[in-house]
Amino acid sequence: MVTLIRQELFKLIHKKSTLIGTIALLVLMTIFAVFSKMQPSFSDPKGEFIAAYGGTSWIVFFMIAACSTIIAMEFQYGTIKELLYRRYYRGEILASKWITMFIYSLYFYVLSFVFSVILKVVLFNSKFSFSDIYTNDQSVMHVTLVTYAGNFVGLWLLLSLVLLLANVFKSSAAAISVGIVGYFATSIVSSLMFMLINKWEWLKWNPLNMLNLPSQLSNSTVIGTLTRLSNTELVWGNLIYTGVFLFLGYLIFRRRNV
Structure with a gap:
């Protein structure tokens, strides 16, 4: 597993899109x-x-693109076969990609915070x-x-769905678009x-409502009533x-034809 993560990080660091995204x-x-x-x-x-001067919004797009391609490219270029021939389990391969994307998202958030300062x-x-009172x-x-933390959790709910779709669609463009x-x-x-x-309170448990976490953390009184x-x-x-979407993605990845 550690070897797979190192390989994924090596590929990520040397991709042009990583430098382009940072700049x-x-x-x-x-x-x-x-x-x-x-x-x-x-x-x-x-x-x-x-x-973050709009930074956290842009990170969403960069991470959607990264999560969509990290799986699709393996199948598109046939490199998934090489990994399987080395006797890595599919679960290990997929988990290494999840961890790599998690590290990548942390990198973007730390970068945006430091640059915002x-x-x-x-x-x-x-x-x-920084000590001035802002709200509540x-x-x-x-x-x-708190806002960064809420955005990060919400980001990964969205990315877990993107990673699921990346296993469903053969093209990374489709997952990015969705x-x-x-x-x-x-x-x-x-x-x-x-x-x-x-009108129907049980609908409050739908995943779209969960994406309101960052807004509610910064204004619980108003958003909480909604x-x-x-x-x-x-x-x-x-x-x-997030766990459910990742697990569904794993089930699809495990059964996907190479």
Whole structure:
């Protein structure tokens, strides 16, 4: 297993898309921060820092693409046969890819946080401090860390579905498309979903509602009345659905023809 993870990390580090994704993330965050600096009347320095200057949103797209291709490419180029010939179990192969993507997502989140701090110090240091109260008597840094944690958990609910679809579809493009559409669909159908939950409360356990975790962590009073779930229930819901989707992906991967 350790050997497989090392191999996956080696391939990931040497892929051009990894470097491109890193540079793109930093550039996009910088553009967003500079624009906010130039247009102070339309910006909220504290809120933008908490949102990593748009970085956490871009990470979703980068990770959807990475998770879609890490499985599909093995079958597309036939390299899965080489792994199986080395007597690795399919479960080990798939788990090594999950762990690699988990490390990759951690890398992006740490990178976005560190770079957000740099942008704050360079562009907005006089506007606020990390100890300033932002909401619910919580400091900017506390809200930031909680928001990051919520986004990360929600990200992996979405990625677990993408990894499942990557095993279903032969093309990585299909999994990427469904993942991105699903990401946007969450915000589009949220109003309708809340109306349905208000009418049929059992619908509060649907996976789309679980993606409201980051919003609820930062504003439990308002969002909690819409989701009808506590923060703890949302966290467990995310983790359970993530586990279910990964397990279903494993079942499909185990039976997939090489």
